[in-house]
Amino acid sequence: MVNKYWSDLVNRLEPYVPGEQPKQAALVKLNTNENPYGPSAKVIEAIREQAGDNLRLYPPPESDQLRRAIGDYYGVGIDEVFVGNGSDEVLAHCFQALLKHKKPVLFPDITYSFYPVYCGLYGIEYQTLPLTADFSIRVADYVGDNGGIIFPNPNAPTGCLLPLADIEWLLQKNTESVVVVDEAYIDFGGATSVGLVNAYHNLLVTQTLSKSRSLAGLRVGLAIGNSRLIEALNRVKNSFNSYPLDSLAIAGAVAAFADEEHFESTRSAIIRDRELLGTQLAERGFHVLPSAANFLFVRHLSMPGSALSAGLRQKGVLVRHFNRPRIENYLRITVGNPEQNRALVQALDQILV
């Protein structure tokens, strides 16, 4: 219904629908790719220390301390780092600042479903390019006139990884527009493109602390790229919200990058359990895509995705089902801790009898 007080944009918008955040604690939650392990104890300590009288003061508007920590971690300068309120906010600024041009932005037909939503929000034309039959990105398809290119690596919801050599090949062919590599899941098995930003000034890499750093509740995302790209993001950010990161998020995120041991031990546990779970699902009649992420994208050879998803829910296990062409029979299942994974497999054994 059209409302006279709404802008034309609002009357047209089709918002993104995030995975369910259930209010019952008893559910086995494998639907939003959260990390089954808590954040580093040092993160908790840093947040508790930061929580005090100084919350009366505004945070440092440019989050310098955090940007320096990230720059040091990845071997880039502070002016090559941008941070935001979750990588969703960072991506939104990318669309508005770097991907809005006369020509359409390109992304895969099966990918993070927020991309077309951003295009709707900012009035950006886009063109989707089909993944191959085995759900991989063929970079040659992206060469040619465009207003920008964006894809996750590994891709979501498939988990499939694009080799670094393919990304570099694309950057060599595509010099006139920005290429955004959305590395939300890169730490679970991929090689980051960050090392390419010095050579390719149109490459922007985004990451999040929500997955491999176990901090979805803290809302911190980042982008790394040439300082001129970062400047564009800063201009939009400073026209939208001067202080997107609160003092607690800054303190927690700095501590997260300082605890390499916690990071390594949790991500290797997830990688190990992903391989085990993949084998168990294959044994139960699932086609399992190769995953470099903290989730598996699977299709049962005889049972439809919607029925499986509903059956699992009845047994208290949440997974993500996308009712969309080409993937309507797939489920995206987060790799949980061993106990959660066992609960999933047991529930499947009851459903698939």
Add this chain to the structure above:
Amino acid sequence: MVNKYWSDLVNRLEPYVPGEQPKQAALVKLNTNENPYGPSAKVIEAIREQAGDNLRLYPPPESDQLRRAIGDYYGVGIDEVFVGNGSDEVLAHCFQALLKHKKPVLFPDITYSFYPVYCGLYGIEYQTLPLTADFSIRVADYVGDNGGIIFPNPNAPTGCLLPLADIEWLLQKNTESVVVVDEAYIDFGGATSVGLVNAYHNLLVTQTLSKSRSLAGLRVGLAIGNSRLIEALNRVKNSFNSYPLDSLAIAGAVAAFADEEHFESTRSAIIRDRELLGTQLAERGFHVLPSAANFLFVRHLSMPGSALSAGLRQKGVLVRHFNRPRIENYLRITVGNPEQNRALVQALDQILV
């Protein structure tokens, strides 16, 4: 310099410049209207309790618990409340969702300097209407064709309050567009317009926890209005960032609304000290505008604003000076605690000899 990777928008943008956040702790910081008193001890406790393993999970995307707490506090329904990452983000969404129309949005010539920045960001036409000679808003000027109306109450940086009766008069005359009353400073002496939202479905009231709740470092803002206006804000929010408030901010903000005693004692101390400081400044040759905020807007009868601001800075006291027509000789001075206010007066006594 035009950059081919930047969107046309970025090449045009003139971002907002926030007040300085100095890195030296020794300065007397009266330049960004922060509260001189820390937040409630219950807020700190709630944040420390929330800081734990559950930070691995996404926050509730609609911040239900906080919206209910705010609704209960103000006697409105949960669907009449919107929350965001600081009131700057809430205001940005208001401009995009409710103030972008074919006709220009109206606001005062002297007001919060982020308003024209939002217009630049979203391509919204605006028209400024001059404050009267004594710096008050004349609501009759706002009647007539427009795409929306927005002003702070009390106004910033003047501190001048508009009576509720004037706002209601304007709402009766202006029914075809949204009226946003930005109440960032309302708790320091004004009467909120929240009680009018049930009668006027085009009224949206915004507030922040950064000032009277001593939580600038936590980034929480809110809007209250008819559920159809809130729905418009939600549509934009859900097309931009599903989880704008982190779990710690939600927990802290809920606790802030539950500690009325802390709220009352700190705001009454500030109101009392504002009156004392106003008298002391008047005695030293300042013209002091009547203020209902946690700052004073003052002009010295013989010394220019820029010289005074620079002189105070040399003595370690930061105040805000806007180098803009009509107010270039004014200073906006945050009301600090008694010690900070004394330091300001002593520095002035040395400068004005």
